Amino acid sequence: MAPIGTITNPSDRLDALGRSRDRAALIPELVVEAGKIANTVISGWHGRKKRGIGENFWQYRPYAEGETLARIDWRRSARGDETFVRDLEWEAAHTVWIWCDQSPSMLYKSKNARISKEHRAMVLAFSMAELLSRAGERVGYPGLLKPVMSRHGAERLAGALSASNAADISGAKRPALESIQRFSDLVVISDFLDPVSETEELIDAIAARGTRAHFIEVIDPAEEVFPYSGRVEFTDPETGQKLTAGKAQEWTDDYRNMMVARREMLASHCRRLGWSFSVSHTDVAATDALLNTYAHMSGNVADDTRRG
Secondary structure, three states: OOOOOOOOOOHHHHOHHHHHHHHHHHHHHHHHHHHHHHHHHHHHOOOOOOEOOOOOEEEEEEOOOOOOHHHEOHHHHOOOOOOEEEEEEOOOOOEEEEEEOOOHHHHOOOOOOOOOHHHHHHHHHHHHHHHHHHOOOEEEEOOOEEEEEOOOHHHHHHHHHHOOOHHHHHHOOOOOOOOOOOOOEEEEEEOOOOOHHHHHHHHHHHHHOOOEEEEEEEEOHHHHHOOOOOOEEEEOOOOOOEEEEOOHHHHHHHHHHHHHHHHHHHHHHHHHOOOEEEEEEOOOOOHHHHHHHHHHHOOOOOOOOOOO
16 A cells, blocks of 8 residues: 655565565564564453363363363373363354555665564564464455464464465455455554545445454554655655655645544544554554454453554
């Protein structure tokens, strides 16, 4: 999604094959980072997983006094001196779809940010997949990965993205909604810098399917505060259009007001539907946006539209 007033990265990085190679090389590092983030926030995540009637094995645990003898797994217990119970997964696992924008604008990284927006978006996606899979949910990626329960959600998603057609993913400006069913959740991670009307059309299309969504805006600090001055040429990384500012500092107030208004319009639209809208700045940790999204998923309504 084309950013407002940002300078492009080198054009060779926009090549689909080059981006595919870059992504494949970076993904192992992102999965490791996502695992660390998941371990950090897991204590604050009240997942839906619970013992109950189900079809899939969850775990063995020691027998507790008062439980029915029918729950004892005699074969496992025969291996030692302790009696074990066989627990099954809760059969009503929820389906959560995760989609992250990988269009050219997500490659942007200013000098004040440690990572690009694409880097942050993929870390958020992998962290989300890992946490949800640990909670026993079915996790999928629209148009790429069918939702299933898996113990290694981040690795499964990473493998699918590594093997995917780079041109198809990089060119997709919105998630494919055809396979998303009613009552599921959809996490959309993007910079949302397309015209507001286009993003609101996406919101309405998701709502029409009876799906609950959680939007996470990934933003670079330079896109937030517009730190430019003097003569600056800006290039849209997706259309190639150029815009020259003679005195860029004179645009600062109008730009910031426009960014605030854009975010508030989208956040308000989401709130009216009972959805969440969070913001993840690439110069700070990713955990805040994840925790806010999880709070909404678990029914603890919170909102994070902070502007830096």
